[in-house]
Every structure is written in C-alpha cells, then in structure tokens.
Amino acid sequence: MSASVPGDYVIRSIRAEEWPAVKELRLRALRDPLAHLAYLETYDDAATRPDTYWQERAARASEGASGARQVVAVGPGGLWLGTLTVLVEEAGTTDWYGSPVERRQGHVVGVFVRPEWRGSGLTKALFDAGLEWAWAHGLERVRLIVHPDNGRAQGAYRKAGFVPSGRTVPLAGGPGDHELEFVLER
Numbered sequence: 001m002s003a004s005v006p007g008d009y010v011i012r013s014i015r016a017e018e019w020p021a022v023k024e025l026r027l028r029a030l031r032d033p034l035a036h037l038a039y040l041e042t043y044d045d046a047a048t049r050p051d052t053y054w055q056e057r058a059a060r061a062s063e064g065a066s067g068a069r070q071v072v073a074v075g076p077g078g079l080w081l082g083t084l085t086v087l088v089e090e091a092g093t094t095d096w097y098g099s100p101v102e103r104r105q106g107h108v109v110g111v112f113v114r115p116e117w118r119g120s121g122l123t124k125a126l127f128d129a130g131l132e133w134a135w136a137h138g139l140e141r142v143r144l145i146v147h148p149d150n151g152r153a154q155g156a157y158r159k160a161g162f163v164p165s166g167r168t169v170p171l172a173g174g175p176g177d178h179e180l181e182f183v184l185e186r
C-alpha cells in the first residue's frame with residue numbers, strides 16, 4: 001500500500017500506558033541525521049533514561065492531561081509513523097530560554113516523521129490535530145523554534161501556517177548560534 005494514500009493512518013492523542021511506544025519513536029527521532037539540529041538532547045542521553053522518565057513524559061502529554069498533548073500518526077500494524085507535542089506556556093511564566101511568556105500559548109516540540117512518510121501530507125495532518133487541541137484549550141497563539149539550517153522543517157511549518165516572528169533564541173553553541181521562532185496566531 002502506498003504511503004501517500006490518505007487514510008492509511010489514524011491521527012490521535014497518546015495514552016499514558018503507551019510510554020514504550022513514546023520511547024521507541026523518540027529514540028528513532030534522535031537517530032535522524034538531522035537530530036543535532038532538530039532536538040536539544042542526544043540519543044545517548046535519552047537511551048539511558050529510566051522507565052519512570054518515559055512513564056511520566058507520556059502521562060504528562062496524554063489524553064486527559066491539560067498541560068501538554070502529544071499526537072501521533074498510527075499506521076498499519078499499529079506502527080507509530082510520526083509525532084509532535086504541544087506544550088502549554090502560561091502567561092506570566094518564564095520560558096525555557098529565560099524570556100517572559102506574555103500570552104497563554106502553545107509551544108510545539110518533538111516534531112518527527114519517519115523518513116518513508118515524509119512529503120505524504122502526514123506532517124500537516126499532525127499539525128492540524130495539534131492546533132485543533134491548542135485552540136480548543138483556549139491558547140492564543142502557537143509557536144515553535146527551528147534551526148536556520150533545517151530548511152525542510154521550516155518548509156513544513158510554513159505549510160502548516162507558521163511564519164517567522166523575527167525573534168531568535170540563543171543556543172548553547174556560542175555567539176551566533178541561534179534558532180528561529182515561528183508563530184501561528186489564532
């Protein structure tokens with residue numbers, strides 16, 4: 001069956017007990033050739049985390065939790081094909097990068113689609129589901145951070161409606177090492 005045929009997969013929220021699949025897909029993502037641009041942790045760091053880490057991570061972003069939501073595309077045979085997570089950032093808090101959060105907003109992280117499903121429309125379907133959840137939870141805008149050299153991810157985010165905000169976020173790599181903020185207003 002062709003990967004590009006719509007309807008080959010189901011997009012849904014994860015359930016807390018599915019933490020082994022959360023772990024498997026995350027470790028797969030961290031082995032991507034672009035993982036060093038795409039994610040802030042390494043495969044080696046993630047692979048040594050205890051089961052309790054994955055259990056808590058899955059529970060925090062599962063159906064019924066209000067502070068985050070992980071959506072997945074589930075393909076034939078139950079294989080997880082792709083994922084993203086929307087984190088809720090509350091107004092008045094400080095974000096991961098030390099900046100104040102001015103509005104109640106979503107922050108999309110952990111975007112990954114298995115290579116054989118890229119370019120199939122599955123990424124847009126994941127965003128549609130994540131954004132539907134964000135708007136239903138009263139979030140005023142959704143943002144994400146992407147590396148300047150990750151052109152494919154930027155293309156995918158533009159297709160999902162995001163645009164560069166003009167803001168950059170410094171990275172640990174030293175002066176000049178930064179990522180771009182993309183936003184989608186409700």
Ligand SMILES: CC(C)(COP(=O)(O)OP(=O)(O)OC[C@H]1O[C@@H](n2cnc3c(N)ncnc32)[C@H](O)[C@@H]1OP(=O)(O)O)[C@@H](O)C(=O)NCCC(=O)NCCS
Pocket residue numbers: 032034035037038039111112113114117118119120121122123124145146147150151152153154155156159
């Ligand atoms: C990022 C990712 C989820 C995007 O999903 P995808 O299915 O590959 O994205 P799509 O093919 O739907 O969209 C990418 C778009 O960017 C375009 N594109 C590809 N390379 C590009 C480049 N270097 N510069 C600009 N645009 C580019 C594609 O042509 C496509 O647009 P089109 O459909 O109009 O042709 C997926 O590639 C992935 O998992 N990558 C590895 C992990 C990663 O980088 N995650 C993001 C972390 S921020």
